Amino acid sequence: MNTHQHDGSPQNGGQLPSLGFVGVGRMGANMARRLKDCGFPIAAVFDANAAAAQTLAAELGSVAADDLKTVTALADVIITVVSDDRAMKKIFTGGLLKRAKGKLFINCATVTPAIHVWVEQKCAAKDAQSLEACMASSITQARQGTLYLMCGGKPETFERARPVLEKLGENPRYIGAAGQAAQVKALVNMVMNANTAALAEGLGLGAALGLDLAMLREVFSQTGARSGVLATDGEDMQNRDHACFFSAAHAAKDSGIALKLAKQQGLNLPLATATKKQYDRMVKTGLGELDKSGIAELTFKDRQGNPA
Amino acid sequence: MNTHQHDGSPQNGGQLPSLGFVGVGRMGANMARRLKDCGFPIAAVFDANAAAAQTLAAELGSVAADDLKTVTALADVIITVVSDDRAMKKIFTGGLLKRAKGKLFINCATVTPAIHVWVEQKCAAKDAQSLEACMASSITQARQGTLYLMCGGKPETFERARPVLEKLGENPRYIGAAGQAAQVKALVNMVMNANTAALAEGLGLGAALGLDLAMLREVFSQTGARSGVLATDGEDMQNRDHACFFSAAHAAKDSGIALKLAKQQGLNLPLATATKKQYDRMVKTGLGELDKSGIAELTFKDRQGNPA
Numbered sequence: 001m002n003t004h005q006h007d008g009s010p011q012n013g014g015q016l017p018s019l020g021f022v023g024v025g026r027m028g029a030n031m032a033r034r035l036k037d038c039g040f041p042i043a044a045v046f047d048a049n050a051a052a053a054q055t056l057a058a059e060l061g062s063v064a065a066d067d068l069k070t071v072t073a074l075a076d077v078i079i080t081v082v083s084d085d086r087a088m089k090k091i092f093t094g095g096l097l098k099r100a101k102g103k104l105f106i107n108c109a110t111v112t113p114a115i116h117v118w119v120e121q122k123c124a125a126k127d128a129q130s131l132e133a134c135m136a137s138s139i140t141q142a143r144q145g146t147l148y149l150m151c152g153g154k155p156e157t158f159e160r161a162r163p164v165l166e167k168l169g170e171n172p173r174y175i176g177a178a179g180q181a182a183q184v185k186a187l188v189n190m191v192m193n194a195n196t197a198a199l200a201e202g203l204g205l206g207a208a209l210g211l212d213l214a215m216l217r218e219v220f221s222q223t224g225a226r227s228g229v230l231a232t233d234g235e236d237m238q239n240r241d242h243a244c245f246f247s248a249a250h251a252a253k254d255s256g257i258a259l260k261l262a263k264q265q266g267l268n269l270p271l272a273t274a275t276k277k278q279y280d281r282m283v284k285t286g287l288g289e290l291d292k293s294g295i296a297e298l299t300f301k302d303r304q305g306n307p308a
Numbered sequence: 309m310n311t312h313q314h315d316g317s318p319q320n321g322g323q324l325p326s327l328g329f330v331g332v333g334r335m336g337a338n339m340a341r342r343l344k345d346c347g348f349p350i351a352a353v354f355d356a357n358a359a360a361a362q363t364l365a366a367e368l369g370s371v372a373a374d375d376l377k378t379v380t381a382l383a384d385v386i387i388t389v390v391s392d393d394r395a396m397k398k399i400f401t402g403g404l405l406k407r408a409k410g411k412l413f414i415n416c417a418t419v420t421p422a423i424h425v426w427v428e429q430k431c432a433a434k435d436a437q438s439l440e441a442c443m444a445s446s447i448t449q450a451r452q453g454t455l456y457l458m459c460g461g462k463p464e465t466f467e468r469a470r471p472v473l474e475k476l477g478e479n480p481r482y483i484g485a486a487g488q489a490a491q492v493k494a495l496v497n498m499v500m501n502a503n504t505a506a507l508a509e510g511l512g513l514g515a516a517l518g519l520d521l522a523m524l525r526e527v528f529s530q531t532g533a534r535s536g537v538l539a540t541d542g543e544d545m546q547n548r549d550h551a552c553f554f555s556a557a558h559a560a561k562d563s564g565i566a567l568k569l570a571k572q573q574g575l576n577l578p579l580a581t582a583t584k585k586q587y588d589r590m591v592k593t594g595l596g597e598l599d600k601s602g603i604a605e606l607t608f609k610d611r612q613g614n615p616a
Contacts, residue, residue: 136531148530173527176519183517184527191510192532194579198502201577202495205566208573209491211484219481219492222456223444224500227535258513265516267614269509269607270586271502274578301575 018043020075022091024056028081030142036060038167043074068095077104085111092122100128106161108133113179120178129157134185138245152181190258193251194275196229196292203237204299213238237296249288252279326351328383332364336389338450344368346475351382376403385412393419400430408436414469416441421487428486437465442493446553460489498566501559502583504537504600511545512607521546545604557596560587
């Protein structure tokens with residue numbers, strides 16, 4: 001049986017816990033690189049795409065696990081970064097909880113809040129701990145260790161995870177019980193996506209009127225139209241640079257999670273609804289893998305989603 | 309005939325031009341107070357509400373003009389701050405241009421871009437000058453001289469107006485020809501209103517889910533959900549403090565101006581459309597004179613616009 005120190009180390013205060021990764025797409029791989037740089041042993045990595053796992057394992061001197069139970073066997077702390085609810089259910093019923101006693105699972109995927117509650121229950125039944133750690137940042141931040149992390153679960157689990165979390169982002173934020181961080185994350189992305197869709201409309205109409213968009217963006221930044229997405233996406237919208245940090249398909253998914261919560265509460269949210277329709281339209285017309293800034297393709301005259 | 313110096317003075321470089329105000333509601337009155345503090349003589353004030361003009365005239369040691377032509381007769385520079393297109397047409401055909409040769413009109417109302425073009429033509433026909441000076445700020449900024457001013461008109465008219473403009477806001481911005489500043493202002497408010505409507509949805513859903521809204525606002529401020537309106541309106545939405553700085557009715561009007569421009573360009577803007585519908589709904593249900601933050605009355609459970 002492992003006996004865990006406050007710093008998450010299974011053996012002693014001086015040794016960092018070994019880590020396993022499940023899901024090594026763009027986000028997961030960069031988080032693994034970052035934690036390796038910080039001195040954590042990356043004991044095993046797993047991905048449904050075996051080639052991706054093998055490449056990363058070779059890069060980090062890790063093991064590309066053949067199955068999920070091997071990840072759990074080799075690591076003290078298992079970080080999961082998978083794509084959706086279904087993938088979360090699949091890994092937690094597909095071997096990840098085999099001999100999981102004493103292990104800590106940190107779950108970073110953006111999934112439905114109820115899934116985090118379910119995962120916590122499954123882990124508790126195996127004497128394992130789980131924490132949701134929702135990320136409100138992107139690939140660059142993952143690599144640099146500057147993610148904004150919103151955490152849900154038991155306070156003592158948050159404390160156990162802290163040494164790892166602090167290397168992923170400076171001030172991991174404890175939100176509340178399991179599922180609440182995912183709720184907050186869904187709200188963050190719902191509002192962010194709506195602001196993005198609105199910005200694309202402002203710049204698209206400005207372009208149609210023949211206004212200088214650099215001037216327009218600067219005026220926006222000085223007035224009540226300023227926003228985080230103006231800073232991160234405004235210039236990309238103007239230049240049609242939609243290299244993907246956060247895809248339109250993900251934006252559609254996250255606004256959908258929030259709208260589902262709203263429906264359960266009997267709330268009608270017309271801005272979020274209009275935003276989801278725009279991102280759904282991108283997915284349907286083959287633009288879903290553009291960055292969320294690609295929504296400007298729908299609001300500028302004569303662009304892909306708005307042909308003349 | 310007046311001969312104007314570069315600083316806008318009609319007689320000599322040491323003397324400030326005398327000012328007239330047409331429209332002394334909340335904004336106009338505070339701009340007059342500010343310019344009086346800066347040493348400009350306030351020669352005359354006029355308002356359709358005669359009592360408002362008389363009260364302000366008494367306060368500032370000015371004349372409450374009985375008619376528009378008296379304002380033009382007494383002042384070198386006439387600042388108009390009226391409510392809408394119709395009021396602009398009414399004053400510029402109702403005596404304001406009598407004996408207007410050499411006078412400078414600075415028009416601060418948020419009106420349709422085409423009105424500014426029309427006013428400039430009417431003024432030019434009388435050998436007078438006109439400048440649009442759209443304001444992207446509110447009452448407090450008017451009083452303090454920290455308005456953000458977007459100006460449209462001839463560059464030389466902007467230069468003549470500059471000494472007055474610089475006392476209203478530090479860095480008045482020259483945008484382009486008459487009407488273009490109103491276009492930019494319409495875009496600013498369209499995006500601002502959409503961000504406001506989206507924020508109200510995020511906080512309303514957060515409240516319905518039982519989340520701590522102070523925590524939620526702080527998380528928004530650290531993530532992609534951050535915006536100017538989060539800083540100016542977020543706490544007011546939470547506390548239902550809708551004392552009016554920029555009314556819901558004005559928000560509906562300004563989003564409407566932008567949507568009209570979009571329609572002329574053949575652009576469909578679903579976020580702006582959804583936003584206007586929300587502000588229209590406020591007007592229809594008697595909430596139009598609440599501040600724009602009052603849109604949260606529509607998105608929080610059991611509030612005025614969303615009864616149980």
